[in-house]
Amino acid sequence: MTFATLGLIEPLxxxxxxxxxxxxxxxxxxxxxxxxxxxDLMAAAQTGTGKTAGFALPLLQLLTMEGPKVxxxxxxxxxxxxxxxxxxxxHASVAEYAxxxxxxxxxxxxxxxxxxxxxxxxxxxxxxxxxxGRLIDLFRQNALNFKQLQTLVLDEADRMLDLGFxxxxxxxxxxxxxxxxxxxxxxxxxxxxxxLAGQMLNDPLTIEVSPRNVAANTVKQWVVPVxxxxxxxxxxxxxxxxxxxxxxxFAKTRNxxxxxxxxxxxxxxxxxxxxxxxxxxxxxxxxxxxxxxDVQILVAxxxxxxxxxxxxxxxxxxxxxxxxxxxxxHRIGRTGRAGNTxxxxxxxxxxxxxxxxxxxxxxxxxxxxxxxxxxEPEHRVPDTDATGQVVKKPKKPKKPKxxxxxxxxxxxxxxxxxVSPAEPSIKPVRKVPVFNTGPRKKK
Ligand code: AMP
Numbered sequence: 001m002t003f004a005t006l007g008l009i010e011p012l013x014x015x016x017x018x019x020x021x022x023x024x025x026x027x028x029x030x031x032x033x034x035x036x037x038x039x040d041l042m043a044a045a046q047t048g049t050g051k052t053a054g055f056a057l058p059l060l061q062l063l064t065m066e067g068p069k070v071x072x073x074x075x076x077x078x079x080x081x082x083x084x085x086x087x088x089x090x091h092a093s094v095a096e097y098a099x100x101x102x103x104x105x106x107x108x109x110x111x112x113x114x115x116x117x118x119x120x121x122x123x124x125x126x127x128x129x130x131x132x133g134r135l136i137d138l139f140r141q142n143a144l145n146f147k148q149l150q151t152l153v154l155d156e157a158d159r160m161l162d163l164g165f166x167x168x169x170x171x172x173x174x175x176x177x178x179x180x181x182x183x184x185x186x187x188x189x190x191x192x193x194x195x196l197a198g199q200m201l202n203d204p205l206t207i208e209v210s211p212r213n214v215a216a217n218t219v220k221q222w223v224v225p226v227x228x229x230x231x232x233x234x235x236x237x238x239x240x241x242x243x244x245x246x247x248x249x250f251a252k253t254r255n256x257x258x259x260x261x262x263x264x265x266x267x268x269x270x271x272x273x274x275x276x277x278x279x280x281x282x283x284x285x286x287x288x289x290x291x292x293x294d295v296q297i298l299v300a301x302x303x304x305x306x307x308x309x310x311x312x313x314x315x316x317x318x319x320x321x322x323x324x325x326x327x328x329x330h331r332i333g334r335t336g337r338a339g340n341t342x343x344x345x346x347x348x349x350x351x352x353x354x355x356x357x358x359x360x361x362x363x364x365x366x367x368x369x370x371x372x373x374x375x376e377p378e379h380r381v382p383d384t385d386a387t388g389q390v391v392k393k394p395k396k397p398k399k400p401k402x403x404x405x406x407x408x409x410x411x412x413x414x415x416x417x418x419v420s421p422a423e424p425s426i427k428p429v430r431k432v433p434v435f436n437t438g439p440r441k442k443k
Contacts, residue, residue, distance in 0.1 A: 006032045009061055011100035016057075019096060025050035027209045031183075032058045040204040041183040042197045047156075047333035049209055052093045055079075055153050055183050060098050062150065062181075063126050070104065073121055073144055075128035077151040080172070082159040083303060084109040084131060084280055085287070090155060091129040103127060110134040111280040118143040132160065132168035139175055151181045154200070158186040158193050162324060163303065173200060187333070188326050219316075219332050221344045222368040223356065225381040228349040231319060232263050234375045235347065238317075239269075239297070246290070248313060249299045250331050252320035257299045260319060264297055271297035302327045318346035325358040350379035357384040 003016050003024055024032065027045040034041055035058035045051040059077050070076050079094070081087040091107035098105055103126040108117045110133050117134070121143045128135075128144075138144045154160065160169060182201050186193050189208070197204060226234045239247070251257045257273040264271035272286040272295045290298040302322055313335045322328050335342025346367070348356055360366055366385045382390050 001029055003028075003032075003057075007036055008032065008057055009064070011064075012057055012061060012097065015097050015099050016053075018099070021053070025054070025209075027051050027054045027207060028057070030205075030207045030209070031055060034205045034207075035059060035181070035183060036061060038062075038181060040181060040201040041185075041207065042189075042201055042204040043183070043185050043207040043209070044187070044189045045185055045207070045209050046187050047330060051185050052090055052155075053097060055155075055185065056090075056094045056097050059151050059153065059183075060094070060101055060103060060127070063103055064101050067150055068148065070124035070126050071148055072124050073142070074124040074148045075121075075126070075144065075146065076148050077127045077153070078135075078146070078149060078176075079127065079129045079153040079155055080135070080160065080169075081129060081131055081155050082163050082165065084111055085283070086156060087129045087131050088284070094127055094129065098127070105129070108134050108138060109280075110137075114138070114141075114143075124148075132165045132172060136168060136171055146176050149177055149180055151183070152176060152200075154182070154184045154186075154196075156186065157184050157196060158188050158190060158326060159330070161190075161192050161196070162326070169196070187329055190326070219335055219342045219344050221332060221346075221365075222370050223346045223348050224370055224372050224375070225377050226347050226349055226372070226375050227377040227379055228351060230375060230377075231347050231349065232260060234372060235260070235317065235319060236264070236267060236269070237375070238345070238372065244315060245296060246293060246313065247297050247315045247317055248290075248334055249297060249317045249319050250322070251299055251301060252323065254301060256320060257301055260299050264299075269297060270295055271299060273299040275301040276303050302330070314342055316342070316344045318344070321346055321348060321352045321355040321359065323355065325355070325362040328359045329363065348381055350377065350381050353382050353384060353390055356381070357390050360384055360386045 001024055003013055003021070006024060006029065008016075027043060027049045031041060031043060031051075031054035035055060041055070043051065043054070045054065056079075063076055067076060079090055081090055087107045087109045091105060095105050104123075105127040106120055106125040107129040108121075109131040114134070114137060117138060118141065121128075121138065130138075135144070139146075154169075160166075182204075184193075184197050184201060184204070224234065224238070235249070238244070249260065251260055254275040254277050257275045261271050261273040272289065274283045274286050278286075286295065286298060289295040299319070302324075316332055316335045318328070318331060322331065332342075332344040335344060346356075356367070364386050369381075384390055
């Protein structure tokens with residue numbers, strides 16, 4: 001199969017040739033003809049599957065072939081993304097695909113001045129890539145209207161819900177014309193996503209290019225059990241042993257990112273960090289330096305790392321496991337892209353056993369554990385498997401003491417120093433927007 005057989009026009013084929021794309025990926029093979037035929041789409045496609053071209057190529061073709069010239073302060077297609085980085089990334093790809101077309105493209109997001117964005121929108125843009133908050137600001141300030149909107153793309157829709165954008169999505173939904181084409185992409189199909197799709201899509205074609213919730217099988221994944229306080233030391237040890245050259249590292253919190261970067265830099269290691277507290281320009285600079293190999297280790301939180309597309313990234317390290325199991329799939333999707341092989345290593349301490357178990361359940365696999373000599377944990381990580389079992393070693397019964405040292409609890413003796421090794425599992429609260437689901441006109 002070629003891109004030509006999917007019905008793409010010559011200026012797009014030329015752009016793809018320039019980019020070196022020879023064969024459509026599975027999501028592209030399914031999405032392109034469906035979008036060209038005007039269908040709504042609900043696609044479960046992981047990062048790295050080529051989903052951006054899957055929606056952008058046919059969308060650009062339809063905009064070129066159909067519809068009026070873009071009017072002032074208008075957008076003909078809107079691509080919504082959860083983060084600034086992803087918006088930048090998607091916009092860069094769209095602009096590349098559109099290089100031979102008479103279309104304009106632009107990206108708007110928060111964290112930077114709104115005025116240049118308002119100026120730019122005066123003439124209107126054919127394809128607007130946006131994060132939800134800034135889009136609403138621009139709309140409310142009359143810098144933008146959606147009278148000409150033909151197509152809406154929700155990219156990484158699951159992530160938008162995770163980040164709490166449900167209210168914003170509901171607001172945006174009310175601003176848009178009812179007659180439009182809507183394409184929803186999500187790494188995973190949670191129940192909330194299905195509900196959202198039911199409200200926003202019209203008789204969608206469903207595409208699932210990989211089994212539901214199964215992580216990319218081109219990524220070799222394993223776990224190294226370790227005590228929490230020795231994670232940084234283990235990381236440096238593994239890095240030196242494996243002669244790691246370019247590693248994307250995930251930490252749970254902003255403080256965690258800063259602490260690890262400080263530690264690595266203190267050892268003379270070329271490391272930088274990105275998280276939501278850093279200004280956009282600093283984040284972009286760190287990312288650019290990582291991509292050009294000026295920075296060897298990039299430490300990131302989940303939010304900041306969304307949308308990172310770094311070619312041939314060989315290794316992802318989970319310094320901390322993610323609280324939301326789906327994020328594990330997003331994280332390891334940074335490696336093993338477009339058919340390359342990659343590795344994902346997770347440093348796991350006893351506190352994280354419930355998170356490990358949730359990941360194994362979601363990805364339906366028991367992750368291989370590999371002990372590192374001299375780093376065997378004092379606090380054992382209980383055994384887990386893909387059924388969600390956490391197998392705790394039976395504890396030796398303790399003799400009740402005559403006085404002190406223990407407290408009575410429903411007739412059982414519990415040593416006062418005894419704590420569960422596992423944190424309670426934290427279930428993210430996701431709000432699902434309630435939309436006014438009046439009848440939609442069919443195109
Ligand atoms: P995405 O899943 O859209 O983030 O794309 C992942 C990576 O695959 C990007 O670097 C794309 O440029 C690349 N890519 C997408 N489609 C193809 C294709 N058909 N052939 C080769 N590379 C591709």
